[in-house]
Structures are given as C-alpha cells and as structure tokens.
Amino acid sequence: MSTQGAPERESLPWLAPGPFDGTVASQVEYARAIGEALAGTARVWLGAHKCPELIGALECGKPRESACAGCTCARSNAGVREPDPSEIALVVPTSGSTGTPKSVAHSVQSLKASIHATAYEFGSHGAWMLFLPPTHIAGIQVIARASVASTLLGLDDHDGLPGALTPLVDLSGHFDATVLTGALERWDARVRSDEALADLPLYTSFVPTQLERIVSAAEAGDAEIARALSRFEAILVGGAATAPALLDRARKLGARIVTTYGSSETAGGCVYNGLPLQGVELKVNDEDQLMMTGPSIALGYIYETGAFTNVDGNDADTRRRFFSTPELAATRLLRTSDLARLTRDEATGLTRLTVLGRADDVIISGGRKIVPQALERTLADTGEFREALVVPVESNEWGEQAVALTVPRVEGTMPTQTWTADLQTQLTVATALTEAGFARHEIPRAILTTGALPHLESGKVDRKAAAELAREALLNIEAFDYAKSLGTRFSDGGHHELEFGGPGEEENE
Structure with a gap:
C-alpha cells in the first residue's frame, strides 16, 4: 500500500x-x-x-x-x-x-x-x-x-x-x-x-x-x-x-x-x-x-x-x-x-x-442547559454507586430529559435489568444534587438502577449506548406500569393474569 x-x-x-x-x-x-x-x-x-x-x-x-x-x-x-x-x-x-x-x-x-x-x-x-x-x-x-x-x-x-x-x-x-x-x-x-x-x-x-x-x-x-x-x-x-x-x-x-x-x-x-x-x-x-x-x-x-x-x-x-x-x-x-x-x-x-463537561454532551431540557458530568461527579462523591451516568432521553414535553443511570455499590447479586430506582436511591440523588447547589431543572427527571453500564473497548463508558439503554428502560417501565394498572397482560397465547414484583416491590398477598 x-x-x-x-x-x-x-x-x-x-x-x-x-x-x-x-x-x-x-x-x-x-x-x-x-x-x-x-x-x-x-x-x-x-x-x-x-x-x-x-x-x-x-x-x-x-x-x-x-x-x-x-x-x-x-x-x-x-x-x-x-x-x-x-x-x-x-x-x-x-x-x-x-x-x-x-x-x-x-x-x-x-x-x-x-x-x-x-x-x-x-x-x-x-x-x-x-x-x-x-x-x-x-x-x-x-x-x-x-x-x-x-x-x-x-x-x-x-x-x-x-x-x-x-x-x-x-x-x-x-x-x-x-x-x-x-x-x-x-x-x-x-x-x-x-x-x-x-x-x-x-x-x-x-x-x-x-x-x-x-x-x-x-x-x-x-x-x-x-x-x-x-x-x-x-x-x-x-x-x-x-x-x-x-x-x-x-x-x-x-x-x-x-x-x-x-x-x-x-x-x-x-x-x-x-x-x-x-x-x-x-x-x-x-x-x-x-x-x-x-x-x-x-x-x-x-x-x-x-x-x-x-x-x-x-x-x-x-x-x-x-x-x-x-x-x-x-x-x-x-x-x-x-x-x-x-x-x-x-x-x-x-x-x-x-x-466541567463536554460541550457535545450538554443536555438541553426545556430550553435550559444541563452539564451531565457535573451531576455525575456529585453522585460519585456520595459513595453509594459503583458508577453513575446522566444521559439525555427524548421527551415530547421537554425536548430532552436528563436521566440518571446508577449502578449500586452493593455486594452480591446485581440488578439484571434496568429499573426505576427505589425510593432511598431517589432521595440520595435528589438530596446530593440539591445540597451541591444544582438548580431544580438540573435534577434528573428519571433515576434508574442497572447492573452495569455499557463500555467501549477503550474502557470508557459508552454514552450513546447508555442513552439507548435508558430510553428502552423508560419505555419498558411505562409499558410495565400500564399493564400493572390493568392487572393483566397479553401474549400470543391469549389473555393472562400478570404477576408483579419488580425490585423493591412487595409481593401481592
């Protein structure tokens, strides 16, 4: 050549x-x-x-x-x-x-x-x-x-x-x-x-x-x-x-x-x-x-x-x-x-x-700028997460909404799916960001818990893949909540009762 x-x-x-x-x-x-x-x-x-x-x-x-x-x-x-x-x-x-x-x-x-x-x-x-x-x-x-x-x-x-x-x-x-x-x-x-x-x-x-x-x-x-x-x-x-x-x-x-x-x-x-x-x-x-x-x-x-x-x-x-x-x-x-x-x-x-963050990572939500890396540093400082990432997800109301993906710092079994974070995690995130002086519009509108974040071959977090993970998770959670409100689900086999019990939820008696 x-x-x-x-x-x-x-x-x-x-x-x-x-x-x-x-x-x-x-x-x-x-x-x-x-x-x-x-x-x-x-x-x-x-x-x-x-x-x-x-x-x-x-x-x-x-x-x-x-x-x-x-x-x-x-x-x-x-x-x-x-x-x-x-x-x-x-x-x-x-x-x-x-x-x-x-x-x-x-x-x-x-x-x-x-x-x-x-x-x-x-x-x-x-x-x-x-x-x-x-x-x-x-x-x-x-x-x-x-x-x-x-x-x-x-x-x-x-x-x-x-x-x-x-x-x-x-x-x-x-x-x-x-x-x-x-x-x-x-x-x-x-x-x-x-x-x-x-x-x-x-x-x-x-x-x-x-x-x-x-x-x-x-x-x-x-x-x-x-x-x-x-x-x-x-x-x-x-x-x-x-x-x-x-x-x-x-x-x-x-x-x-x-x-x-x-x-x-x-x-x-x-x-x-x-x-x-x-x-x-x-x-x-x-x-x-x-x-x-x-x-x-x-x-x-x-x-x-x-x-x-x-x-x-x-x-x-x-x-x-x-x-x-x-x-x-x-x-x-x-x-x-x-x-x-x-x-x-x-x-x-x-x-x-x-x-402070990447110019091309800035999230525009409701016409206001959010620098995700600034939020991530504060979440990392809590000591509660192995990893924490803030990504944009398309929103009909806000144009983009900031979504936090958190990997809990726990021993033993990790989440196998991406779910809405439990109340304690949501309070940890909201309290840490508020005390750090972030404005209300900068607080992520959704906080998710997952087992691992996607990474590139170089070892860096794959922000594009993480944003797609968050988007799909929100869609699945929305569908899950809708089905739960009906108490039923549909499949190719017909009409069945649906059992619920996502992470942090009590089983139905």
Whole structure:
C-alpha cells in the first residue's frame, strides 16, 4: 500500500495488527508493531476505518462532506502548515464515546514528546505494566513509554519485547485484583533474574472502573492487593472522570494516583493532577471550551477517502479544530470538545485545569442547559454507586430529559435489568444534587438502577449506548406500569393474569 509523501517514506510498510482479543499473543502483536513505528521502520494503522489506498491533500473546488483537505477549509488556517503525510508514524482512533470515531495521525515526534513529558513529570523513565487495550492511545502509550525507556536505559529485550515492558498477562477475561497480583508476581520473578531491573521505577495506567475493582478488593481485607497498589511509583488514571472519593480511598491504601486529562489528539494525557505537562499551554475561549497547544498534538485527521487534514470536518462549527491564534503566532492549537475552567495554582503559580463537561454532551431540557458530568461527579462523591451516568432521553414535553443511570455499590447479586430506582436511591440523588447547589431543572427527571453500564473497548463508558439503554428502560417501565394498572397482560397465547414484583416491590398477598 503506498501513500503520497516523501519518497523515502513511501517504502515503509503499514502494519495493521489483527483484532485485539486480550490474549498475550495479541498484546505481543501490537507491542511489536508499536515498537517498529517508534523505530521508524514501519507505520502502524489502528484507525477507526480501513487504511485508505492513498493518503494526502485532496484538490477540490469546495469543501466536501468528511473529505476536504488542502482546499478551502485547510487554506483558511493561515499560518498553520498543512499536515505532511510523510511524517505519519501511527494512526489511532478516537474513543467514539459521544460520536463516530475518527482516525488521528501522529508523528514519532509527537508521540515521543508525550513520553518524555511524562518521564520529566515523574523524574525518570521506568518500567510499565499493561492493563489497557493497546488499540487506543492510553494502552499504546504504556507500550511506547516502555519502548523508549528501554532504549534510553540500555535494557535488553525480553522475549522480543522492550525490556522495560513488564511480562504481559492475559487480559481476555474479567479484570479484577487477581490480574494485578499475578502480573506483579511475574515481574518480581523477572527482576530476580535480571539485576538491571532492580532499581527501575514501576508505573501503570488504569481506567476508573479498574481502579474501583482493585480498591474494593483491598478494602475487603486483602492485604496483598493493598501492597500491590503501593508498589507503583505512579498509577495513571484517566479515560473518564474519576470520583474524588475513589481517589481518596486508593490513596489511603498507599496508591500514588495521578489523574490524567488528554485525548487521542494529544497523544494521551497532557495534564496530570490538573496541571499541564512541560510544553503544554491551556486556554479557554469565550464559550468556555478548552484549547491547548503543545508538542504532542497530532498532525491531523485521516478520512476514509484518504483526505489528510488538520481540521475536523468541513462545517463552520468544526473546521477550525486545529488553528492558529494571534497570541500563539503560527503554533497549532487544538480546540477540544470540553468545557473547562482555568485557575492559577497558588502553590506553583501554574494554570490548574478543571474540566466541567463536554460541550457535545450538554443536555438541553426545556430550553435550559444541563452539564451531565457535573451531576455525575456529585453522585460519585456520595459513595453509594459503583458508577453513575446522566444521559439525555427524548421527551415530547421537554425536548430532552436528563436521566440518571446508577449502578449500586452493593455486594452480591446485581440488578439484571434496568429499573426505576427505589425510593432511598431517589432521595440520595435528589438530596446530593440539591445540597451541591444544582438548580431544580438540573435534577434528573428519571433515576434508574442497572447492573452495569455499557463500555467501549477503550474502557470508557459508552454514552450513546447508555442513552439507548435508558430510553428502552423508560419505555419498558411505562409499558410495565400500564399493564400493572390493568392487572393483566397479553401474549400470543391469549389473555393472562400478570404477576408483579419488580425490585423493591412487595409481593401481592
């Protein structure tokens, strides 16, 4: 497969690892491909669609749907050079948590800028333990950091993989604390046989759901798991907002937690514990949208047509995703989809970031805005839920209505269906949000209890699927309540009496 670009790059092969299944063999395939991309011997395609035959600027008279590059919209970005296909080393997908995933192109330089910024923040490069799928940027960077560390520290390869990448463990099954302890046992065995690894700091990365499972297991009295958490010099936690209560619980167990903010477009986390990494500059526009610049920002997006552009789409709202501003001269700046607040940190004098929510997640109910992530943080702080999500559901009366999906933090049997939450849960939600200062219109109009929220392969909550789950649940509950009012139900077999007794309901005597 060839691409437009510098002749010396055209001969580099595209590597496209097979579907990721979590097995060690699958992880090895991805790790070796990522290593080749960093070494400059191949390019890796992990994009959201099939790799196009040709990649480059498309000449056309006017913008076209999801296909314009090098024409009207690209030339409008005065001062920002168009992306060069010859610089592409890795193409990764966006998470797709709120929309259609896109394919983001990175150079070796942008990837390494992120890697070195992390090492600078931690004080050194080190060994990395993989618990995230290497199909998305967070998991990719675990492997990439280990690869760069191995080269800089002169570590020998181990089983054909970077020496600073700890022994891989099977991730194809359910993730729990035993996966963590098993991985550490294998790492300890290797350290005993290789003195060069003895003083190497150990790092890893989790999504909040993984951290919650490990912390809960440790709190249940397993001292080995608590010791395992404390083994890491730093544990990156990102991909979604992490409840402050969970962070506190983890830190009480000795875990050195670092919250991260970033995206596929920034080569992963570029803000740690609310503070930007070296070289990263943050700004907020008049609409409270976060904008950032820095050396780890991607080259641009690649579309199915092969169009390679430093803008996202062609319409007026999205075509200036990457653009220049007078105060930043010709430096590219990424306009994110997140609403944010920036404050000056008194201790360091640095800019501290608080993410308020996603601009494209805002719910418009009765003409008023609701930022779901703000509600979710408050619900997480109650300590009553494993997970809590607020999603929009279409409403004839309000246009959209906010619906809370809650996963109870209970031991034993979890709900197998999505039901209206019991009175105690409804009171917990309403009281917490009211005391936090939310207006009446922001309180979810329906509160549901479910056994689990849908997640994407990247580990993030799938908001689109969750909204559909809530919509279907409300329809089923409405039908259930209607049938209950009649005391009967209908089926293909005829007319039957209906027995009721949903969660929290007393059986009829």
